[in-house]
Amino acid sequence: xxxxxxxxxxxxxxxxxxxxxxxxxxxxxxxxxxxxxxxxxxxxxxxxxxxxxxxxxxxxxxxxxxxxxxxxxxxxxxxxxxxxxxxxxxxxxxxxxxxxxxxxxxxxxxxxxxxxxxxxxxxxxxxxxxxxxxxxxxxxxxxxxxxxxxxxxxxxxxxxxxxxxxxxxxxxxxxxxxxxxxxxxxxxxxxxxxxxxxxxxxxxxxxxxxxxxxxxxxxxxxxxxxxxxxxxxxxxxxxxxxxxxxxxxxxxxxxxxxxxxxxxxxxxxxxxxxxxxxxxxxxxxxxxxxxxxxxxxxxxxxxxxxxxxxxxxxxxxxxxxxxxxxxxxxxxxxxxxxxxxxxxxxxxxxxxxxxxxxxxxxxxxxxxxxxxxxxxxxxxxxxxxxxxxxxxxxxxxxxxxxxxxxxxxxxxxxxxxxxxxxxxxxxxxxxxxxxxxxxxxxxxxxxxxxxxxxxxxxxxxxxxxxxxxxxxxxxx
RNA sequence: GGCCCCAUCGUCUAGCGGUUAGGACACCAGGUUUUCAUCCUGGCAACCGGAGUUCAAUUCUCCGUGGGGUCACCA
Numbered sequence: 001x002x003x004x005x006x007x008x009x010x011x012x013x014x015x016x017x018x019x020x021x022x023x024x025x026x027x028x029x030x031x032x033x034x035x036x037x038x039x040x041x042x043x044x045x046x047x048x049x050x051x052x053x054x055x056x057x058x059x060x061x062x063x064x065x066x067x068x069x070x071x072x073x074x075x076x077x078x079x080x081x082x083x084x085x086x087x088x089x090x091x092x093x094x095x096x097x098x099x100x101x102x103x104x105x106x107x108x109x110x111x112x113x114x115x116x117x118x119x120x121x122x123x124x125x126x127x128x129x130x131x132x133x134x135x136x137x138x139x140x141x142x143x144x145x146x147x148x149x150x151x152x153x154x155x156x157x158x159x160x161x162x163x164x165x166x167x168x169x170x171x172x173x174x175x176x177x178x179x180x181x182x183x184x185x186x187x188x189x190x191x192x193x194x195x196x197x198x199x200x201x202x203x204x205x206x207x208x209x210x211x212x213x214x215x216x217x218x219x220x221x222x223x224x225x226x227x228x229x230x231x232x233x234x235x236x237x238x239x240x241x242x243x244x245x246x247x248x249x250x251x252x253x254x255x256x257x258x259x260x261x262x263x264x265x266x267x268x269x270x271x272x273x274x275x276x277x278x279x280x281x282x283x284x285x286x287x288x289x290x291x292x293x294x295x296x297x298x299x300x301x302x303x304x305x306x307x308x309x310x311x312x313x314x315x316x317x318x319x320x321x322x323x324x325x326x327x328x329x330x331x332x333x334x335x336x337x338x339x340x341x342x343x344x345x346x347x348x349x350x351x352x353x354x355x356x357x358x359x360x361x362x363x364x365x366x367x368x369x370x371x372x373x374x375x376x377x378x379x380x381x382x383x384x385x386x387x388x389x390x391x392x393x394x395x396x397x398x399x400x401x402x403x404x405x406x407x408x409x410x411x412x413x414x415x416x417x418x419x420x421x422x423x424x425x426x427x428x429x430x431x432x433x434x435x436x437x438x439x440x441x442x443x444x445x446x447x448x449x450x451x452x453x454x455x456x457x458x459x460x461x462x463x464x465x466x467x468x469x470x471x472x473x474x475x476x
Numbered sequence: 477g478g479c480c481c482c483a484u485c486g487u488c489u490a491g492c493g494g495u496u497a498g499g500a501c502a503c504c505a506g507g508u509u510u511u512c513a514u515c516c517u518g519g520c521a522a523c524c525g526g527a528g529u530u531c532a533a534u535u536c537u538c539c540g541u542g543g544g545g546u547c548a549c550c551a
Contacts, residue, residue: 168481
């Protein structure tokens with residue numbers, strides 16, 4: 001059996017798009033599911049679009065999400081180099097082979113001529129297509145023009161009229177006639193290959209068994225079929241992935257919301273949550289469950305479950321998935337995360353708070369707001385206090401009683417404190433909710449907080465008393 | 477426009493000839509709860525249309541319609 005080897009082959013053009021991350025994920029999952037290998041290859045054949053540090057951004061993002069490659073730039077692997085810009089000689093060699101066999105030809109046409117040609121064709125209602133002017137060139141003429149140093153590209157010679165098929169693992173059997181496909185450029189005048197040339201050569205040389213890529217590539221697959229055939233190579237299995245869409249069913253882009261993979265991390269989504277959700281857009285696990293760890297995803301993943309149609313990216317559902325993943329964290333794990341998101345928080349307080357916050361945070365970015373009362377003074381309006389607490393005299397009595405308990409017992413014994421509070425509440429026939437709301441407001445300044453009595457120990461007796469005092473003062 | 481792909485609740489989807497068309501998110505209504513959240517219960521909500529095949533079509537075929545992709549010396 002052939003070894004399963006998949007690859008992720010992005011261009012270093014900036015941040016990693018969330019849709020690209022999904023392509024990487026599914027590709028990675030398939031490799032891991034089969035105990036195969038996952039290769040990272042950088043398609044940097046367009047100098048104009050390349051972004052400074054682009055390769056590092058990709059590697060960093062992949063690492064942050066835990067999609068580790070077995071081979072790639074800066075990693076091990078004996079099929080490199082994994083940067084296409086360092087493989088120019090290899091492509092050249094195969095281009096030469098194609099040229100010699102007559103499967104490709106040189107073209108000297110200028111950009112201006114091509115543009116004009118296309119304009120004319122469109123005017124006549126035809127589909128823009130290279131007119132093969134340079135296919136007629138004699139060998140002598142080609143030699144001469146080459147000698148003169150004329151700019152040239154190499155084009156693939158497509159069959160005239162032939163149905164080209166492939167069996168897509170997602171889309172099924174697809175047929176496209178070669179007449180629909182242009183004589184695509186394989187080698188650019190700057191000596192770099194185009195995507196089509198590079199991808200075929202590299203996928204073959206790197207022994208890729210399954211090509212995961214989005215459906216945008218479907219229409220150019222015939223070019224690749226012809227190339228594989230001309231080079232005498234077997235084509236890898238093709239897995240065309242449906243697009244991730246925005247709410248308006250257009251491909252997901254900035255105007256829909258966040259699209260850069262690392263942005264989601266910055267906004268407080270857990271990497272495993274993003275991955276879990278991403279897998280769910282366009283793939284179904286054949287169970288009613290849909291909340292999975294990365295490891296479970298690896299176990300469950302199957303190409304068969306991949307959807308044919310595009311899926312809308314639902315930020316709300318992502319939030320739900322994220323909340324679940326947060327709740328699955330151990331106190332220790334969440335405590336560490338807490339340290340990163342809320343560095344001001346005392347280290348001793350992290351672990352206990354982590355367990356209190358686990359089920360009430362959907363995004364990590366909510367953490368600082370929820371905990372800022374620890375180090376920020378409370379800005380409490382007495383109106384709010386009275387509105388939630390009741391009559392002024394009652395609220396005052398409540399605070400005085402609370403102060404008494406705190407002074408006598410301190411704040412460290414949560415259960416004892418609760419008992420005491422309940423006794424007082426009963427004795428005075430107060431509403432339980434109102435009593436604790438008064439405490440909550442005085443301590444935190446907000447009506448939305450972690451469990452209040454449980455939070456007191458982390459604040460400390462002194463601060464608690466100070467805040468009660470302040471509340472009393474405010475009431476006058 | 478040519479070509480290619482797609483089509484079940486608002487969204488992600490299950491279904492692979494006979495189902496009360498199932499689940500999840502969202503939403504709504506209750507319940508538990510000292511806030512918030514969790515949790516629990518219930519509810520709302522879908523087979524794009526038309527032919528054909530068949531005893532029977534959400535399911536198979538065809539034609540529409542709708543959506544998307546693609547037609548570069550970009551990937």
